[in-house]
Amino acid sequence: MSDPPPAFREDKPRGLRGGDLGDPEERPMSLPLAAVWALSITFLFVWFLAVLVAIRPSAQSDLVSTFGCQAVAYLLGLFGILRLHAPHASIRDFLGIRPTHLAFFPLAVLLGLALEAPIGALYDLIARRWPTPREGELELLNTLASGTAIEQATLGLVLVVLGPALEEVLFRGALTRPLLRRYGAPVVIVATAALFAIAHFQPQKFLPIGLFGLALGMVRYASGSILPAMLMHATYNAVPFVALLGASADVGAAEAVPTDAPRPFDLRQLLIDPASLPPAAVAGSTVLAALLLAAVFALAARSKTATQARHRDHA
Known part of the structure; x- marks a missing residue:
């Protein structure tokens, strides 16, 4: 009898097999390099917008055009990060687009709502000391x-x-x-929150947006998936948008009033003013947000699905 054929062996390294975790060719990212990436992408966004405004000045107040410039810059940055740090990785897995425990999603929505009052109140406190122009909000209100x-x-x-x-x-x-391949979760959460804040340009927003970024990072790490963080961020943005949409309806109704009729309102009064919230409401929202974050981490410790999702980040 002839000898049995040798067992099949893949030539592909173990770390590159589709069913295995990790990729030996993935390169860790240092904190300075992460800052370079974030600042370079932000600069590219600003440069694209400046070029567009030079060609079409009306684009300066066009939110859709601004987003288009941001999208091009961010996607180019994403392509560069993938090519340098994970050329063979699955894009979905690299970005954390993966399933997790379903309870993270309602928690993310509630957390996005709960953070609105304390973060808005903090920004208002800072803006009183160092005022910021609100022309952008007024233009958005008029556009709506x-x-x-x-x-x-x-x-x-x-x-x-x-x-x-x-x-x-x-x-x-x-x-x-790539940061998690070199640092622990607390360092990565703080670093990405800081870079997230800096990317929003206005120094008055650094602390409020940085705190929001910390909460987003906690939800992202605890769940092992980027999807709950996306939902939380969308919920947080939806609150002021809905408020502005309602205010714009009031503006439209007021414009239908004859010009000689009294107009007892000012556009600026229709903008969201966190200072008008009772301190008890802000304090209650802060406590609620803390309890929701505790629930997020309690769920993360109990959920096998979330544990497996987090292992994908560390692989």
């Missing part, structure tokens, strides 16, 4: 008031869905996994 239903829906899609998803793909996706 004068725009068609399609234009309003487009703005909502950008502000509530596409914008948050794009930012999460970069900060809790493309930067998070």
Whole structure:
């Protein structure tokens, strides 16, 4: 009898097999390099927008055009990070687009709602000491008031869905996994939150947005998936958008009033003012947010699905 044929052996290294965790060719990312990536992508976004405004000045106040420039810059940055740090990785797995325990999703929605009051109050406190221009909010309010239903829906899609998803793909996706290959979760959560804050330009927003970024990072790490963080970010953005949409309806109704009729309101009064919230409401929302974060980590410790998802990040 002839000898049996030798067992089949793959030439592909173990780490590159589809069913295995990890990729030996994935390169860790240092904190300085993460800062370089984030700042370079932000600079590219600003440069694209400056070029567009030079060609078409009206683009400066066009939110959709601004998002288009941001999307191009972020996607180019994502391509560069993938090519350098994980050329053979699955894009979905690298970004953390994976299933997790379903309870993370309602927790993310509630957390996005609960954080609105304390973060808004903190920003208002800072803005009182170092005021910031609100022309952008007023322009958005006027756009919503004068725009068609399609234009309003487009703005909502950008502000509530596409914008948050794009930012999460970069900060809790493309930067998070390579950082986790070198640092522990607390360092990565703080670092990505800081870079997320800096990318929003205004120094008055650094602390409020940084705190929001910390909460997003905690949800992202605890769940092992970027999807709950995306939902939380979208919920957080939806609250002021819905408020502005309601205010724009008031503006539209007021514009129908004859010019000689009294107008007892000011556009600025229609903008969200966290300072008008009772301190008890802000304190209650803060406590609720802390309890929800505790629930997130309790679920993370008990859920096998979340544990497996987190292992994918560390593989």
